[in-house]
Amino acid sequence: MTAFSYSVFVRGGPVMWLLVALGVTALVVFVERALFLHRGQIRSTEFLNGIKNLLQKDRLMEALTLCEETPGPVAKLVKAGLRHAQDDEPAMRFAVQEAALAELPVLERRISSLAAIAQIAPLLGLLGTLLGMIQTFWYFNQGGSYATPQALAGGMWEALLTAAAGLVVAIPAHLGRHFLAGRVRALVQDMEWVGNELLRYLSLDHRKDGGRAP
Numbered sequence: 001m002t003a004f005s006y007s008v009f010v011r012g013g014p015v016m017w018l019l020v021a022l023g024v025t026a027l028v029v030f031v032e033r034a035l036f037l038h039r040g041q042i043r044s045t046e047f048l049n050g051i052k053n054l055l056q057k058d059r060l061m062e063a064l065t066l067c068e069e070t071p072g073p074v075a076k077l078v079k080a081g082l083r084h085a086q087d088d089e090p091a092m093r094f095a096v097q098e099a100a101l102a103e104l105p106v107l108e109r110r111i112s113s114l115a116a117i118a119q120i121a122p123l124l125g126l127l128g129t130l131l132g133m134i135q136t137f138w139y140f141n142q143g144g145s146y147a148t149p150q151a152l153a154g155g156m157w158e159a160l161l162t163a164a165a166g167l168v169v170a171i172p173a174h175l176g177r178h179f180l181a182g183r184v185r186a187l188v189q190d191m192e193w194v195g196n197e198l199l200r201y202l203s204l205d206h207r208k209d210g211g212r213a214p
Contacts, residue, residue, distance in 0.1 A: 012161035015128035019121060019162070023169040026117045029110050030176040037107070037183040040072035044190045048197055051078055055201075060085075073103035073187060074194050081198045089203040096195045103191070107184045114177035118170045125166020132159030 010016075047070060054063040060082065067079035080099035084092045136155030 011157040012165060013128060013131060013158040015124055015131065015158075015162045016165055018124055019128075019165045019169050022117050022121050022124070022173075026114055026169065026173040026176065029113055030173075030180070033110060033180050034183070037180065037187065040074075040107070040187060041183070041190075042070060042072050042074055044074050044194050047074065048078070048194055051082075051198075052201060073100070073107060074190050076103060077191050077195050078198055081195070081202060085202050089199065092199055092202060096199060100191055100195065104188070107187055111177060111180050111184070114173050114180070118174040118177060121170035121173065122166045125163045125170075128162020128166070129159040132156060132162065 047066075050066065051063050054060070054066065064079060064082055067075045067082065077096055077099050080095045081092055084095040087095075132155045134155070135158060138155075
């Protein structure tokens with residue numbers, strides 16, 4: 001940060017430091033969640049086809065091992081279904097749904113904090129604006145009829161800078177929250193599709209083929 005930019009930043013007052021802390025927090029949360037969701041996104045069709053091929057060869061343990069080695073909620077969903085492949089269809093469906101319900105909070109973890117930051121940052125900016133205007137009128141009142149523009153400029157700087165900084169933090173946080181929510185929806189759709197396909201295969205095709213129970 002150059003001397004000029006730092007001097008401008010300081011004119012925003014103490015609220016600017018709160019906004020910086022919120023901005024850093026939002027950035028850390030977004031990067032961590034984006035990387036986590038990226039690791040959990042797999043090629044569901046290819047993965048499920050590999051599981052089916054192993055089951056057709058009666059290699060259930062290898063299928064379970066593949067689920068263990070594959071990251072993401074889809075693999076955990078398939079693993080839950082394979083562990084109950086010998087049960088009837090309602091029992092298998094319950095196991096898959098239970099695994100899905102356990103994974104949803106993990107996927108959505110800390111995303112709500114971005115929404116909170118997007119809501120709080122403009123309010124802090126508004127607080128800084130009000131404090132700056134209060135300071136401006138206080139200087140004006142102290143100066144009486146001879147208040148100089150230099151004396152009044154400090155409060156105006158604080159009012160404008162904090163309002164702008166609040167929006168600078170809130171807008172990316174809001175966009176980041178929507179981006180992460182979209183990634184979560186994509187993973188949930190993959191989980192739903194894989195769960196239905198696995199149940200259909202285990203309850204119909206696999207048993208017709210004489211697949212052995214685990």
